[in-house]
Amino acid sequence: APAPYNEPFRPQVHFSPRERWMNDPNGLVFFEGEYHLFFQHNPLGDTPGHISWGHAVSTDLLHWHELPVAIPATDKELVFTGSVVVDEKNSSHQCENHQPCLVAIYTAHNDTPHHEAQALAVSQDRGRTWKRFSGNPVLDRNVPEFRDPGVTWNDETKSWLMVVSLPNDHKVVFYTSPDLIEWTELSTFGPAATVSGQWECPNLLKIPTADGKQSLYALKIGVNPGSLQGGSGEQYFLGTFDGHHFTQSSDPGSHGWTDYGKDSYCAISFNHLPAGEPPTLIGWMDDWQYADKLPTVPWRGQMTIPRHLALLKDADGLALQQTPVTAPIRAKSTSLVASITQPTTTLFTTDQPTELTLTIDPADAQTFGLRLYSDPAHWTEVAIDRTTMKLSTDRTHATNITAPDFPARTEAPLSPNRPLDLHLILDRSSVEVFAQNGTTAMTNLTMPTTQNLRVELFRTQGTHPLKVIGQRWTLRSVWS
Ligand code: FRU
Incomplete structure (x- = not known):
């Protein structure tokens, strides 16, 4: 065991x-x-x-x-x-x-x-x-x-x-x-x-x-x-x-x-x-x-x-x-700087719980966000759609859990007047998202099939570079 x-x-x-x-x-x-x-x-x-x-x-x-x-x-x-x-x-x-x-x-x-x-x-x-x-x-x-x-x-x-x-x-x-x-x-x-x-x-x-x-x-x-x-x-x-x-x-x-x-x-x-x-x-x-x-x-x-x-x-x-609240368990910190015109780019891979803060200048991208892959066939998507001004988390591809109502995509309205930032806490079986300076919270269990994540930045439409500046912390397990 x-x-x-x-x-x-x-x-x-x-x-x-x-x-x-x-x-x-x-x-x-x-x-x-x-x-x-x-x-x-x-x-x-x-x-x-x-x-x-x-x-x-x-x-x-x-x-x-x-x-x-x-x-x-x-x-x-x-x-x-x-x-x-x-x-x-x-x-x-x-x-x-x-x-x-x-x-x-x-x-x-x-x-x-x-x-x-x-x-x-x-x-x-x-x-x-x-x-x-x-x-x-x-x-x-x-x-x-x-x-x-x-x-x-x-x-x-x-x-x-x-x-x-x-x-x-x-x-x-x-x-x-x-x-x-x-x-x-x-x-x-x-x-x-x-x-x-x-x-x-x-x-x-x-x-x-x-x-x-x-x-x-x-x-x-x-x-x-x-x-x-x-x-x-x-x-x-x-x-x-x-x-x-x-x-x-x-x-x-x-x-x-x-x-x-x-x-x-x-x-x-x-x-x-x-x-x-x-x-x-x-x-x-x-x-x-x-x-x-x-x-x-x-x-x-x-x-x-x-x-x-x-x-x-x-x-x-x-x-x-x-x-x-994570300050007591923040370990290694890495800056994230990315600029993408292509549809996707890998930001990092990790097998540790992770905290991310991202400030995003989307330029002319319409939808953008992160895909958290546990393997090539399983991922959770955290997205911002600027046309509908909605934040979403889609875990329908995240797991093999078939309990009715588990597969789901959740949505929250965003404000056009507040910044498009994201703050995420990624653990072995959950994705917590805080957007727009913490004024919107979205918490979902994910139960992925493995414990390794590949974190990808994605965008749709537009040709101008979408820019991301952020910080990534490896979080120390509270059990070790
Ligand atoms: C909510 C609840 C409460 C109740 C408790 C019982 O989840 O239904 O209303 O006190 O759980 O465990």
Whole structure:
């Protein structure tokens, strides 16, 4: 058998559990020098079931150390998605020895009868062990579906704020609490924009503008199925939160998709980050359409690269800007300079995970981009079409995976006013694309047939040289 973390398809710069099933990230929190990543996990199998909270810690968001299951499923409840907060001042009266403790707010899910309510667990030892709160559930509407609490400390109201989903109503509900135990309803948001499928995994985050002078709130909501690319996806709203209500901004750009690929879902942001650290998002790099059919062994599921978030305001209006976090693993750097008039040219070949930043002057080329060949018959194409002003990723030729809905070409609109740059993270089984200064993100699994890539630049039409200037980094595996 291949060495652990070196199996075919095993991501080298993204988190995946050593074994078994994983879906949503949960309880992202920074506490006493460690980033915590909890996650929806089946410790007993490689399909969803016996859902518990898995756990990993890191000091740089990239090198993760997996720990034993944090909150196990019981006969009575599955431990569905939720948050972890640092109870600095023992507001819950659950922290021992006058020390801050970690409080998890999760959805206790029951299949028979179908029921979901919000419950607490507490850790006195930096997330290593957890005890369920004796007064669970703390928030129950007596409805079958009511889940995925996103809880944060609201510094303006000096109280805890929860945003939680009523999936079939396409609504999120805001609640406030002084102690994480008594919750009072404040308001609801929705239905709005895309209301197909179910709404899941809401997350409200405060995001400073790129110049640091202002901030707005982003309300991010998972839609499954029926998102933009067909399966699971995430829309966001930008606006204000006055302590009671979220109000979507009237500026253009106040609604969008956090990611235009098929494989970014239930992303949430870190609580309790050190001052000055930008909001940081991690999502599940997968899609419910085929997540349980992927050919990865002995694990199933991986996370996106962590992304720093900022808000841009320009001639087009508002935009959410995502920047992948990779600095700690950037190794060898090479400049890329290319100028092509012919249809294709090879830029480089590699067997390592790679980060690329490219600034492109297309001259009179109409379509251009990169083809990532794993062998002559299998490739993923990342393209910009200037006629339609669309970014696309086409993985229909990338793999032999025949799971329905896996072969796909995803598309995102581009702005004629923003630069035509690309920023890519290429791992063994994924292609993450950030375009136009990170204002468009597109994440897709690829599962190619080999681990060697030949990266080709291509163009169509025109006769003038298309010019590319860029940088290429070899990324160090986080497992070595
Ligand atoms: C989203 C989701 C959540 C739920 C969890 C169960 O992927 O369906 O709504 O809490 O997964 O694992």
